[in-house]
Amino acid sequence: MTEWQPTACILCECNCGIQVLLGADGRSFEKIRGDKLHPASAGYTCNKALRLDHYQNGRTGRVTAPLRRRADGEFEEIDWETAISEIAARMQEIGLRYGGESIFYYGGGGQGNHLGGAYAPATMAAFGMKYRSSALAQEKTGDFWVGARMAGHPMRADVEHAEVAFFIGKNPYQSHGFPRARTVLKEIAKDPGRSMIVLDPVRTETAELADFHLQLRPGTDVYLLSAMAAILVRDNLIDEHWLAEHAMGVEEVLTVLRAVPIEKYCGIADVDLELVTAATHRLGAAASVAALEDLGVQMNRYSTVVSYVEKLVWLLTGNLGKPGTQYAFTGMAALGHDRGHPAGEGPRSPVAGAPIISGLVPCTVITEEILTEHPARYRAMFVESSNPVHSLADSARMRAALQALELVVVVDVAMTETARLADYVLPAATQFEKYEATFFNFDFPRNIFHLRHPVLPAPAGVLPEPEIHARLVEAAGVLSEDDYAPLRAALAQGREAFAMTFLGILADPRKSKLAPVLLYRTLGPTLPEGAAAAALLWAAAYNLVRKFPESVERAGYGTGLAAGERLFDAILAGKHGIVITEDDYEVTWSRLRDNKIQLHLGDLLEVVATLPEPADEPGEWPFVLSAGERRAFTANTIVRDPAWRKRDGAGTLRMSSTDAERLGLHPGDLVRVTTRRGSTEVPVEPTDRMRPGHLSLPNGFGLSVTDADGTTVTTGVAPNELTEFDSRDEWAGTPWHKYVPARLDTVNA
Numbered sequence: 189m190t191e192w193q194p195t196a197c198i199l200c201e202c203n204c205g206i207q208v209l210l211g212a213d214g215r216s217f218e219k220i221r222g223d224k225l226h227p228a229s230a231g232y233t234c235n236k237a238l239r240l241d242h243y244q245n246g247r248t249g250r251v252t253a254p255l256r257r258r259a260d261g262e263f264e265e266i267d268w269e270t271a272i273s274e275i276a277a278r279m280q281e282i283g284l285r286y287g288g289e290s291i292f293y294y295g296g297g298g299q300g301n302h303l304g305g306a307y308a309p310a311t312m313a314a315f316g317m318k319y320r321s322s323a324l325a326q327e328k329t330g331d332f333w334v335g336a337r338m339a340g341h342p343m344r345a346d347v348e349h350a351e352v353a354f355f356i357g358k359n360p361y362q363s364h365g366f367p368r369a370r371t372v373l374k375e376i377a378k379d380p381g382r383s384m385i386v387l388d389p390v391r392t393e394t395a396e397l398a399d400f401h402l403q404l405r406p407g408t409d410v411y412l413l414s415a416m417a418a419i420l421v422r423d424n425l426i427d428e429h430w431l432a433e434h435a436m437g438v439e440e441v442l443t444v445l446r447a448v449p450i451e452k453y454c455g456i457a458d459v460d461l462e463l464v465t466a467a468t469h470r471l472g473a474a475a476s477v478a479a480l481e482d483l484g485v486q487m488n489r490y491s492t493v494v495s496y497v498e499k500l501v502w503l504l505t506g507n508l509g510k511p512g513t514q515y516a517f518t519g520m521a522a523l524g525h526d527r528g529h530p531a532g533e534g535p536r537s538p539v540a541g542a543p544i545i546s547g548l549v550p551c552t553v554i555t556e557e558i559l560t561e562h563p564a565r566y567r568a569m570f571v572e573s574s575n576p577v578h579s580l581a582d583s584a585r586m587r588a589a590l591q592a593l594e595l596v597v598v599v600d601v602a603m604t605e606t607a608r609l610a611d612y613v614l615p616a617a618t619q620f621e622k623y624e625a626t627f628f629n630f631d632f633p634r635n636i637f638h639l640r641h642p643v644l645p646a647p648a649g650v651l652p653e654p655e656i657h658a659r660l661v662e663a664a665g666v667l668s669e670d671d672y673a674p675l676r677a678a679l680a681q682g683r684e685a686f687a688m689t690f691l692g693i694l695a696d697p698r699k700s701k702l703a704p705v706l707l708y709r710t711l712g713p714t715l716p717e718g719a720a721a722a723a724l725l726w727a728a729a730y731n732l733v734r735k736f737p738e739s740v741e742r743a744g745y746g747t748g749l750a751a752g753e754r755l756f757d758a759i760l761a762g763k764h765g766i767v768i769t770e771d772d773y774e775v776t777w778s779r780l781r782d783n784k785i786q787l788h789l790g791d792l793l794e795v796v797a798t799l800p801e802p803a804d805e806p807g808e809w810p811f812v813l814s815a816g817e818r819r820a821f822t823a824n825t826i827v828r829d830p831a832w833r834k835r836d837g838a839g840t841l842r843m844s845s846t847d848a849e850r851l852g853l854h855p856g857d858l859v860r861v862t863t864r865r866g867s868t869e870v871p872v873e874p875t876d877r878m879r880p881g882h883l884s885l886p887n888g889f890g891l892s893v894t895d896a897d898g899t900t901v902t903t904g905v906a907p908n909e910l911t912e913f914d915s916r917d918e919w920a921g922t923p924w925h926k927y928v929p930a931r932l933d934t935v936n937a
């Protein structure tokens with residue numbers, strides 16, 4: 189008997205609820221539909237979720253036994269006991285020789301899986317590891333840092349209820365980023381009382397629905413946004429009463445903005461001054477503005493400064509803490525939080541001295557921390573659910589860095605570009621074969637959490653990540669039955685006794701870092717239906733109650749210790765996802781530092797005040813390449829099977845029709861794209877959606893899949909073969925992947 193089973197899509201941060209019907213073989217995803225019972229997505233999915241069978245059962249190069257690299261470079265299968273004991277021994281050896289901090293941790297989860305990675309801090313503690321990073325440190329850290337300094341708490345946009353939706357380098361029609369994005373975009377477009385403003389050099393699907401599309405020259409957002417902020421000031425559109433009550437540092441900002449040469453900056457951005465003025469006036473007159481910036485600016489020139497100016501635009505107009513604006517959210521984990529140290533203060537990476545934001549070393553300095561003689565260089569890397577050889581800048585340099593290390597361990601479901609360079613590959617159960625969840629809990633006023641139950645059993649030979657971490661921690665000799673016994677004894681008397689004993693253990697800093705595994709090994713086995721991996725959520729539920737007691741109470745869980753237990757039980761039972769907190773918009777103020785916004789970030793404001801004119805790229809690079817665009821069939825490197833794509837199977841290079849005509853290029857013609865870093869051939873797709881001089885390649889292509897018979901197929905271009913590690917933001921180190929100077933040559937057939 190098969191029945192529809194609730195789970196979620198794992199291809200973007202929205203994690204829409206879906207239901208899966210298995211085929212007669214008990215493994216194939218025969219049918220997939222949106223889950224109407226999911227509290228955030230309510231039945232919505234985009235086109236991608238319906239193809240998830242390709243992730244689970246497709247031609248993916250799945251790994252189903254631990255692999256060890258032999259001296260001849262080939263992999264051989266080994267059993268788990270051998271794998272765990274050898275890895276633990278080698279990590280301890282490296283720790284003894286160079287210190288545990290020389291073992292670098294990378295990853296911890298993708299778009300659909302954060303539960304396993306939440307156990308990794310125990311492994312890090314067991315082996316003395318200190319430094320870590322993840323994909324967030326190649327996109328969001330600049331934004332986090334600015335937000336932390338201005339507000340002290342991460343914020344998100346309430347697009348659904350906004351009168352004006354403002355998208356800056358973001359194409360939600362394809363990339364989403366908020367629930368039911370396509371539906372919400374169409375609603376705004378249809379409603380004469382609401383408007384959409386889009387800053388994008390490409391006429392994207394989102395721009396097409398917009399009332400104001402500011403189709404700027406790539407890389408000039410800092411000028412255009414400064415001009416918009418300056419128009420607000422010049423034309424008295426700022427909310428002075430609101431600012432007087434809620435903001436600090438207003439005068440310093442206004443002084444700089446009064447001096448912005450509006451017309452000149454619109455010229456640099458190549459957008460009509462009247463259009464910019466009209467869009468800015470629409471924004472200034474709106475009762476609510478929700479702004480969403482993303483990779484188009486976060487991976488582009490002045491990225492961190494842009495994150496700042498973009499916030500000034502909606503803050504000067506009073507768009508925070510009310511419906512349809514921005515809000516400070518709750519969540520089961522502190523994603524996006526940072527201390528907000530001023531530039532030059534705060535923790536730094538050991539070799540490059542790069543700022544560590546949100547606990548993460550900037551991704552673009554990782555190779556500098558390895559390819560050096562510096563005594564503090566990383567000697568080993570532990571990679572979990574991530575594909576840095578493909579996803580980080582300058583793939584060739586990343587490969588060289590991994591090869592220079594003494595040990596590389598990769599935990600993944602498939603033989604990825606990164607796994608190919610590992611000394612050990614540890615195979616994980618897929619996201620549909622185990623309990624899984626993400627900490628992308630950004631919804632408001634009701635925030636949700638979804639513990640997904642397994643849809644099908646895992647094959648023999650693979651393990652869920654919590655089990656892998658527990659075994660590594662135990663092999664390190666830092667936890668044993670002696671540590672578990674008192675917790676188990678307490679548990680026998682009930683959860684309250686367990687909570688007390690657990691709190692006692694947390695007081696010991698050496699043991700507290702191992703808490704995830706302590707919970708997994710003690711509370712874990714007592715949870716229903718084999719939900720041991722959820723054990724850590726018990727502590728997370730208590731934490732949520734401690735941090736946001738009223739919000740949890742409003743969601744119906746009561747108060748105190750009992751609220752933690754009720755919330756945890758609801759998480760375990762709620763197969764479709766549950767509401768964890770309920771807020772009103774005003775609560776945002778109580779979450780901000782000093783209950784106010786700091787507008788004046790002196791170092792970044794100084795940049796705005798002294799912006800030089802952009803220098804032209806040298807004539808040998810007549811094009812700007814955006815390396816990594818989200819399209820209808822891209823999903824990072826999560827779906828490896830090339831057959832999952834219904835269109836754009838080759839991953840075309842999009843370019844303007846005008847340029848194509850000038851060069852005599854037709855759809856499908858091969859061209860050679862060359863950058864300072866690399867060169868590759870790709871078919872072109874001329875389109876009138878692109879500006880002349882601009883090129884765009886999709887993300888997530890260039891994956892290689894090796895079949896059982898040894899044949900390897902690679903599909904499309906891996907964008908980071910063309911990008912440079914040192915083309916990056918000066919504050920946060922985020923890469924400028926959307927601004928890669930490039931050349932095009934025709935290829936003779």
Ligand SMILES: Nc1nc2c(c(=O)[nH]1)N[C@H]1C(S)=C(S)[C@@H](COP(=O)(O)OP(=O)(O)OC[C@H]3O[C@@H](n4cnc5c(=O)[nH]c(N)nc54)[C@H](O)[C@@H]3O)O[C@H]1N2
Nearest residue numbers: 357358359363387390406407482483484817818822823824
């Ligand atoms: N379909 C799909 N959806 C996804 C993903 C996926 O792989 N595929 N990945 C998910 C992830 S990890 C992320 S981070 C998000 C990213 O989501 P987005 O940031 O929306 O995705 P991108 O397409 O990379 O970039 C957004 C836009 O930036 C524009 N752009 C390029 N240069 C500039 C510029 O100079 N200025 C401005 N203003 N815009 C510019 C591009 O034309 C593009 O439309 O998507 C998520 N959703």
Ligand SMILES: Nc1nc2c(c(=O)[nH]1)N[C@H]1C(S)=C(S)[C@@H](COP(=O)(O)OP(=O)(O)OC[C@H]3O[C@@H](n4cnc5c(=O)[nH]c(N)nc54)[C@H](O)[C@@H]3O)O[C@H]1N2
Nearest residue numbers: 298323573574575579599600616619815816824825907925
């Ligand atoms: N040039 C350029 N580069 C980019 C981008 C761009 O726009 N341009 N976008 C960047 C962005 S925004 C992001 S977020 C990154 C994403 O890059 P990464 O963080 O490297 O993440 P993914 O590509 O999502 O890879 C996820 C990995 O998890 C594995 N996996 C899937 N399920 C499981 C599981 O259950 N357990 C384990 N252990 N592994 C699993 C997959 O096989 C895959 O190897 O790429 C970035 N790279």
Ligand code: SF4
Nearest residue numbers: 197200203204234237
């Ligand atoms: S890829 Fe589509 S279906 Fe999947 S989570 Fe994102 S928006 Fe939802």
Ligand SMILES: [Mo]
Nearest residue numbers: 323324327824
């Ligand atoms: Mo991302």
